[in-house]
Amino acid sequence: RAVERTEWLVHYQPIISLADGTPVGAEALVRWLHPQRGVLPPKEFIDVAEETGLIVPLSEWAVREAARQARIWQQNFGFADSIAVNLPSRLFERSDLVENIHKAVMAYDVPHKAIQLEITENNLMKDLHNVSLSLHRLNEIGVEISIDDFGTGYSSLAYLTTLPISELKIDRSFVRDLGITPQSSAVVSAIIALARSLGLRVIAEGVENLRQMEVLHRLGCVLMQGFLFSKALPPDDLETWLQQTVLPRKAPWIGAVSEMDANAPRVLGRGT
Ligand code: G
Numbered sequence: 001r002a003v004e005r006t007e008w009l010v011h012y013q014p015i016i017s018l019a020d021g022t023p024v025g026a027e028a029l030v031r032w033l034h035p036q037r038g039v040l041p042p043k044e045f046i047d048v049a050e051e052t053g054l055i056v057p058l059s060e061w062a063v064r065e066a067a068r069q070a071r072i073w074q075q076n077f078g079f080a081d082s083i084a085v086n087l088p089s090r091l092f093e094r095s096d097l098v099e100n101i102h103k104a105v106m107a108y109d110v111p112h113k114a115i116q117l118e119i120t121e122n123n124l125m126k127d128l129h130n131v132s133l134s135l136h137r138l139n140e141i142g143v144e145i146s147i148d149d150f151g152t153g154y155s156s157l158a159y160l161t162t163l164p165i166s167e168l169k170i171d172r173s174f175v176r177d178l179g180i181t182p183q184s185s186a187v188v189s190a191i192i193a194l195a196r197s198l199g200l201r202v203i204a205e206g207v208e209n210l211r212q213m214e215v216l217h218r219l220g221c222v223l224m225q226g227f228l229f230s231k232a233l234p235p236d237d238l239e240t241w242l243q244q245t246v247l248p249r250k251a252p253w254i255g256a257v258s259e260m261d262a263n264a265p266r267v268l269g270r271g272t
C-alpha cells in the first residue's frame with residue numbers, strides 16, 4: 001500500500017570535502033512516511049521490501065526523486081555534484097534498469113552524473129555477470145558507481161580491476177575505532193592506498209567526531225560523511241544547515257579543518 005500511495009520521503013546526508021570544508025554531494029536515504037507511525041527509518045521496512053520485491057519500485061522511485069532534487073538544487077544553488085542512491089541487487093534482475101535511470105535524469109533535465117549509484121560488495125557478487133553488464137552500460141552513459149561499506153563484504157579484489165568503479169566508501173566499522181586501535185588505522189590507510197593506486201575516490205562513512213576526522217585527514221582521506229557534519233535531513237533542513245552552519249563557517253569541524261590546513265603538510269591526492 002505504501003508503494004501504491006508513494007508514502008516515501010528522501011532525506012539527504014551531505015558529503016563533505018575537507019579541502020575547503022564544503023559539501024560536494026549527498027547520499028539519498030529513503031524514509032517511510034507511515035500514516036499512523038510517522039517517519040520510519042529503512043531498518044523498519046527494507047527487509048520486507050527486499051523479500052517482497054517491492055524494493056524494485058521503491059528504488060526506482062528513489063532514483064527519480066533524487067533526480068528531481070538535483071534539478072531543484074541546480075536551479076537554486078547551481079548544484080553540479082552528484083546525489084548517491086543505494087542500489088539493491090534485486091534491481092540488476094531488471095533488464096530495464098539502465099533505461100529507467102536514463103529516463104529519470106532525462107525527465108528532470110539533469111546530467112547523468114547528477115545520479116551516482118552505491119552498491120555493496122556482497123550485492124556486486126550475487127549476480128556478477130548481470131551486474132557487470134549493467135555497470136558498464138551505466139558507466140558509458142555517465143552514471144558513476146560507488147562501492148558501499150567497502151571492506152566488510154565478500155571481498156574479491158579482482159572486481160576492482162574489471163568493473164567500472166569510481167569510488168570506495170570505507171565502512172563505518174573501521175572509522176569508528178580510528179585513534180583507538182592501531183588495526184583500524186592500518187586497514188583504513190590500506191584502503192586509501194588501494195583507492196589511490198587504482199585512481200578511485202575514497203569516502204569515509206560514519207564520521208562522528210573530530211578525532212576520527214583528523215586521523216582520516218592525516219591518512220590522506222578528504223571526503224567524508226557522518227553525524228559530525230550532519231545526519232540525513234529533509235532537503236529544506238539541509239539548505240538551512242548550509243546557510244546557518246557551513247556558509248558562516250560556524251561548526252567545530254570547520255575550525256578544525258582550517259587549523260589542519262595551516263599546520264599539515266600537503267598530502268598527495270588531497271582535493272581529489
Ligand atoms: O551504508 P550506508 O551508507 O547505506 O548507510 C547509511 C546509514 O548510515 C543511514 O541509515 C544513516 O542514518 C546512517 N549513518 C549516517 N551517518 C552515520 C554516522 O555518523 N554514524 C552512524 N552510526 N550511522 C550513520
Ligand code: MN
Nearest residue numbers: 027086118148
Ligand atoms: Mn550507502
